[in-house]
Amino acid sequence: MSAKDRFHDAVKTGLIKEGWEITHDPLYLDFDNTQVKVDLAGEKLIAAERNLEKIAVEVNSFIAPSTIYEFYLAVGQGLSYRIALGQQEPERQLYLAVPIFIYQEFLRLTLAQKTIQEAKLSIILYEPDEEEIVQWIS
Amino acid sequence: MSAKDRFHDAVKTGLIKEGWEITHDPLYLDFDNTQVKVDLAGEKLIAAERNLEKIAVEVNSFIAPSTIYEFYLAVGQGLSYRIALGQQEPERQLYLAVPIFIYQEFLRLTLAQKTIQEAKLSIILYEPDEEEIVQWIS
Numbered sequence: 001m002s003a004k005d006r007f008h009d010a011v012k013t014g015l016i017k018e019g020w021e022i023t024h025d026p027l028y029l030d031f032d033n034t035q036v037k038v039d040l041a042g043e044k045l046i047a048a049e050r051n052l053e054k055i056a057v058e059v060n061s062f063i064a065p066s067t068i069y070e071f072y073l074a075v076g077q078g079l080s081y082r083i084a085l086g087q088q089e090p091e092r093q094l095y096l097a098v099p100i101f102i103y104q105e106f107l108r109l110t111l112a113q114k115t116i117q118e119a120k121l122s123i124i125l126y127e128p129d130e131e132e133i134v135q136w137i138s
Numbered sequence: 139m140s141a142k143d144r145f146h147d148a149v150k151t152g153l154i155k156e157g158w159e160i161t162h163d164p165l166y167l168d169f170d171n172t173q174v175k176v177d178l179a180g181e182k183l184i185a186a187e188r189n190l191e192k193i194a195v196e197v198n199s200f201i202a203p204s205t206i207y208e209f210y211l212a213v214g215q216g217l218s219y220r221i222a223l224g225q226q227e228p229e230r231q232l233y234l235a236v237p238i239f240i241y242q243e244f245l246r247l248t249l250a251q252k253t254i255q256e257a258k259l260s261i262i263l264y265e266p267d268e269e270e271i272v273q274w275i276s
Contacts, residue, residue: 031248031249069211071214071218072210072211072213072214072215072218073207073210073211073214074214075210075213075214075217075218076209076210076211076212076213076214076253077210079213079253079256079257080209080210080213080249080250080253082256083249083252083253083256084249110169111169111218111221111222112218114221115214115217115218115221118217118220118221119217119257
């Protein structure tokens, strides 16, 4: 299993432990009849439901050599995915899943925090080895 | 000269033709004492002035195989750079410079347009071979 797949599965397992049902893996987004090529950018979306809540989760592994490069990419993807999702399924909320160690090393720094606020992105922090969701930040 | 440098120089020449003076190449951004590593992400900023106007220009070449991947990256960079610039030099306006052929192929599509609007990014379209600025979109 690739490192990327391992992180992807850790988020899925973490969500299931919290009572979510995985309904789509991957979730494909269509927009103006053009399928958003989430695969090309390397990060797939997971869709999950719990009671009346519906979410889509973009799993970011941050395994590339440059954390800031992956961060910029995740922010750009997050904006586009939210727009596409808003057209397709406006009731489903988008989250970016980020490993907890990336939060501690980079994401809690002011520039990253302000960028996330500016982009109005919601975040799930997860622990990849324990396969657990640590925190939801909306 | 690398393809990336060629695009970078085309934007510079285009700005000079329009009466701008290039004041910094590259312009480095500092934020909370952490230099924003624009070099790591591969796109350098140019600073220019004309009369009382001051701009910073992030030159995007879109020479990577995946246009949408570069687009996501440019959007994420644009948000972070604008925040860092707002702290350092609030009077200087940020523009993303994009080759005109990328606009025609991709950037004018609805998903890209809506993402740019959501991110409130200003765009300069440039013609890389003619080394000319084609359009300013704020």
